[in-house]
Amino acid sequence: MEHAHATAQALSLSLSVSYLRYIPLFPLLGVLFNIFLGHRLGRKAVNIVSPGMVFLSFLVSLHAFWNLPEGGRLVDTMWLWISSGTLHVDFALQVDQLSAMMILVVTGVGFLIHVYSTGYMAHDHDVARYFAYLNLFTASMLLLVLGENLLLLFVGWEGVGLCSYLLIGFWYTDDEKASAGKKAFIVNRVGDAGFLLGLFLLFWTLGESNVWTLSFSTIQQHIAAVPAEVATVICLLLFVGAAGKSAQIPLYVWLPDAMAGPTPVSALIHAATMVTAGIYMIARLNFLYALSPTALSVVATVGAATAFFAATIGLVQTDIKKVLAYSTVSQLGYMFLALGVGAYTAGVFHLMTHAFFKALLFLGAGSVIHGMSDEQDITKMGGLKSKMPVTFWTFFIACLAIAGVPGLSGFFSKDLILEEAYASPLGSPMLWLVGTIGAGMTAFYMFRLLFVTFFGENRASHEVQHHIHESPASMTVPLAILAVLSIVGGYFPLLHFLSPLFGEHHEPHVAPLIKYLPTVVGLGGIALAYVMYVLNPAIADNMARGLSAFHKLLFNKYYIDEIYDAVIVRPIVGMSNWLWKVWDAIVIDGTVNGAAHTMEANGSLLRLWQNGNVQNYALSFLIGAMAILGYYLW
Amino acid sequence: MAPISYHLILSGILFTIGVMGVLLRRNTIIIFMAIELMLNAVNLSFVALARHLGSMDGQLIVLFVMAVAAAEAAVGLAIILMVFRNKETINADELKLMRW
Structure with missing residues (x-):
């Protein structure tokens, strides 16, 4: 009531x-x-x-x-x-x-x-x-x-x-x-196939109780008419769509x-x-997801798993944009983790702060690529700090924000997600632990990227080095504005602002260890990256060699693309080939052409009758006329 | 007066002769004449039956048939003349242009 x-x-x-x-x-x-x-x-x-x-x-x-x-x-x-x-x-x-x-x-x-x-x-x-x-x-x-x-x-x-x-x-x-x-x-x-099925199911379920509607407010009014089991199926189908659009396991491969x-x-x-x-859609339909704790726990688990696995892949990539891409997949996982434990406010909060600092990271990367004559491999960069100062400082701020350094926007939202993952009725210490390790890896790979790109000696060819330049104002001004937003984004009173939709936000009560450990782990990740890539770069090489099998596994992204190729793409291509070359070309075309050939063969026999001799035709007339006459007189 | 069957049998014989002429002779003029014979065989049975049944309808039809036969003779002879000018023959066996 x-x-x-x-x-x-x-x-x-x-x-x-x-x-x-x-x-x-x-x-x-x-x-x-x-x-x-x-x-x-x-x-x-x-x-x-x-x-x-x-x-x-x-x-x-x-x-x-x-x-x-x-x-x-x-x-x-x-x-x-x-x-x-x-x-x-x-x-x-x-x-x-x-x-x-x-x-x-x-x-x-x-x-x-x-x-x-x-x-x-x-x-x-x-x-x-x-x-x-x-x-x-x-x-x-x-x-x-x-x-x-x-x-x-x-x-x-x-x-x-x-x-x-x-x-x-x-x-x-x-x-x-x-x-x-x-x-x-x-x-x-x-993903969209799942999304559509979920939409149809929701539509029909409401229709059963004579509510034919697609409007959010009307759906919310009549949401009680949706049985819990059906709600679970609808939510999971919609989540398939969200996983496709928002790049979650198992559909993240496109990003x-x-x-x-x-x-x-x-x-x-x-x-x-x-x-x-996908985050927006689930937050928008939070009243539907509230009916199904099962679906929410699937969302949380998939989110946490994605946050973790994408972060591990990000550790070893060498393409500047690929690192950021896996980082995006991982951060989206955090948002789904928040939604899954019912902390919609935290998820949407992270959506906003992530939009600021991740846009800044990508634009910074674009600026670097622009200055480096379209080079994207970070192992061929280095030492750009002095040559591209604006890009460096804004990129540095974004790295601090995503790593969760206290005071910047990412710190507030990520901390909130991890606390909720631990303290929410739907959360669990396991989710918190996975998220915290992921946060440490995030800090590590972001600062690895920063140090390898902007510190040390430049490893590019002389030709490229000669051309390195800071980007024009049309590029650096947006960088500066986004950098400011990445810093202050965490101070927007978004939690209170969203309360009419998701309920008033209450700061979760957790032990100090739970509250501060993610930040400490994040700072530790930064320190580790500093030691490995600035103080003593030999350590990184030794580790890559010492754990070469593991390094290779991560570098090749767990061979997920190859597995999908073998399990899904190849069988489909093979079957399509069979359908084309055997079923279509032989069976279907054979039937159609066979019918035509039969007609032609019969026709060529019959046309022998048309010999042009008028008297033959007259004889046919006669026989026909006699047959008809005989039939009627008999 | 001879019974109706005599007239009809004569008409049948004439018609059969006409059909045989159309089917067996090769000269188009002869075929043409055989067609005329068939028409007149039919005319004979028309008038005989008209007389027998006491109806004028049959006699009326005969007048139509004669008119059509006259027109047909005119057109047919003209066609045969043109065919001969073009092909130097009026033999039905050799006029086999209209075939596959």
Whole structure:
């Protein structure tokens, strides 16, 4: 009863407005501009309009944020979208506390990355196409987080998937990059199949009690009509979709390959925003997941396992973007861990801080790659500290933030997740332990990356060394802004802000050891990285040699790609080949062509009758006439 | 007056002769004449039966048949003439252009 009362109160606070539509509309206009006028008006116009449109969205989002009623939401119903029998779906956007945070992150970080892109893509000839995709992505992502019903969420969900594919394969002339795009798309299809099934099941389950709806608020009102067992199945199916989009075990394999795209894309789509769609979806449907502790424990376990395994792979990678990619997978695992123990606030908090520092890390990496003439291997870098000071200092701040050094944003959110993992009724010491070890590894591999890239002697060729330069202002200014956000992000009163959705946040009570150990482990990871890669680099080499089997296993990412290839890809390709060459070419074509050949053979026999001799025909007439006559007279 | 069967038997004999002529002779003119014979055999049975049944319908049809036969003779002879000009023959065996 209390729950129903609270829901009714929340609904009474929904305020009808008509400006939310402009938030996704502006980037959509940018898409049209870039497609139709981008090439004609040239690089300068594109560089102004594309980030400008996102900035306008950001301003509208800020306006919505300021006008958000305390504990309520804004709704913009544009038109009746689908009407079939008793089902009515509105094309409606909503801004509540969760959506408000998401749109500010998407448009805010998105704007900075658009600006950065104008510098990063300055030498690419196809800049209009790039920005068309990037604007389309922004519009889709905004639709995803603004949608008032599951159907609109799904439209945005598929839209961002499409843009991800287009942007990973942006340099499509390179076969490897085009394949990476396809891989991302296909792996996401697997997840989306689960997502759709979950959606159908939820729809039908509510329909059984005569509630035909897709709207979040109506679903929440009638959520009691969903039996617990069915809720478990729905939640698990939806989680398959989330695991695909947010790169969790076993569907994470596409994200490291997605690094084939331009680096700003990796920052925006494959770190800060799109990959958090799964987190957003589960947080949005928290009332559904609350019905199923089983599903939540699966989410928590998968999240913790992903956080741990991705971190171990990140320890030994040498491609700067690959390290960051595995770090992203690992951090997303932390967010799922938080959701799984029922700490939605903590998960969403980490989503936001991660968006800041991971976008910063990727943009910093992009700046390094830009300065190093497109070199991505960190073993060929080193000593960039003095040559790229802005990049170094911002990157350093991001590393501190992700490592959980006290005072920076990552410290607050990660600490909260680990405390909740221990103290929440759904949590367990095991989850906490795995998360804490993961935190130590995170700190280690991030500072390994930092030390190898920016410290010591430069190991590049003289040609490359000669060209090393700090990036232009269009790239360094976004870096600086994101660095500030990475520091102060932890101080936003987000926990209280989100309380209308997830309930008031209570600081979990845990023993000091549990509370402070993750931080100590993180600092220890940094110290270890310093010893191994700055003080005495020989240790790292010796360890790699001493544990060569283990090192090889990690370096090759547990051979997961090879295993998937052997277990899934090859059998499917083999079966498709058989279906093509045997079933289609021989059986199907054989039947069709065989029928035609039979007809032709019979026809060529019959046509011998047509010999052109009129008297023969007359004889046939006669015989026929006599036969008919005989039949009737008999 | 001779019984109706005599007329019908004569008509049948004439028709059979006509059919045989169409099927067995090779000269198109002869075939043409055999067709005329068949038409007139039918005419004979029409008038005989009309008389026998006391109805004018049969006699009326005969007039139509004669008119059609006259028109047919005109067209048919013209065709045969043109065929001869082109092919130098009117032998039905050799006119086998319309075949596979």
